[in-house]
Every structure is written in structure tokens, then in C-alpha cells.
Amino acid sequence: MPAYEFRCKTCRHTFTLLYGSYAEYEQATPRCPRCDSTDLSRLIRRVAILTSEESRFERWTDPGRLAGLEEDDPRAVGRLMREMMTEMGEEMDPEIEEVVERLEAGEDPETIEESLSLDVDGGDTEE
Numbered sequence: 001m002p003a004y005e006f007r008c009k010t011c012r013h014t015f016t017l018l019y020g021s022y023a024e025y026e027q028a029t030p031r032c033p034r035c036d037s038t039d040l041s042r043l044i045r046r047v048a049i050l051t052s053e054e055s056r057f058e059r060w061t062d063p064g065r066l067a068g069l070e071e072d073d074p075r076a077v078g079r080l081m082r083e084m085m086t087e088m089g090e091e092m093d094p095e096i097e098e099v100v101e102r103l104e105a106g107e108d109p110e111t112i113e114e115s116l117s118l119d120v121d122g123g124d125t126e127e
């Protein structure tokens with residue numbers, strides 16, 4: 001289920017809207033739930049998190065970062081990540097690609113994080 005984060009330019013309220021499908025989003029006119037304004041800017045905060053160098057997966061699997069998504073639906077998270085990468089026109093890191101594929105396969109984000117943390121966490125390297 002696509003989820004989009006917006007900020008209302010009128011009252012500066014920030015909120016997330018969920019759509020049943022991408023086509024539904026294309027046709028919908030998002031409105032501010034607080035003041036009913038349609039003058040909104042779409043936030044791409046999660047993409048910035050995704051492409052930052054540090055702790056990408058930790059941040060991604062932090063439930064707070066995924067607020068507004070259906071957290072028990074890894075497929076939705078995977079789809080959202082893929083959509084955002086596509087929109088940004090970014091090449092996906094092989095690591096991120098793997099995460100997205102595993103999310104889309106319905107794997108638990110925490111399991112994925114655990115299996116990746118050895119590679120991602122550069123804190124204590126064992127050589």
C-alpha cells in the first residue's frame with residue numbers, strides 16, 4: 001500500500017496518507033486533514049534517510065521511522081522503498097536491493113536487519 005508523507009503549506013501540519021494502490025494516489029487530491037487545504041508539498045524524508053551513509057537499516061527498521069505504514073506488512077514497506085528509489089532515479093545499492101526483495105517476499109524486517117547487521121555495522125570489525 002503506497003504511503004506518502006505531506007506537509008501542508010497553509011498550516012504546516014505534517015501527515016501521512018495511505019492509498020490502496022499507486023493508481024489511486026495518481027487520481028486522488030490529497031488534502032490536509034487539519035485545515036482541508038490542498039496546497040501541500042510532498043516530503044521525501046525517508047529517501048534521504050535511505051541514501052544516507054550511516055545506519056541505513058537501523059533507521060529503516062526503527063518503527064518510529066515507519067509510522068503511518070502498516071508495520072506488520074513488510075511487503076508494503078518493500079514496495080514503498082522500491083517506489084521511492086525509482087522516483088529518485090537512484091541506483092539501488094545491492095544491499096538495499098536485497099532488503100527490498102526480502103521485504104517484498106514478506107520477510108520480517110527485524111530478521112533482515114539481524115542478518116545484515118554484520119555487514120552494515122562497522123563498529124567492531126573482525127578481520
Ligand SMILES: [Zn+2]
Pocket residue numbers: 008009010011012013032033034035036037
Ligand atoms: Zn493544513
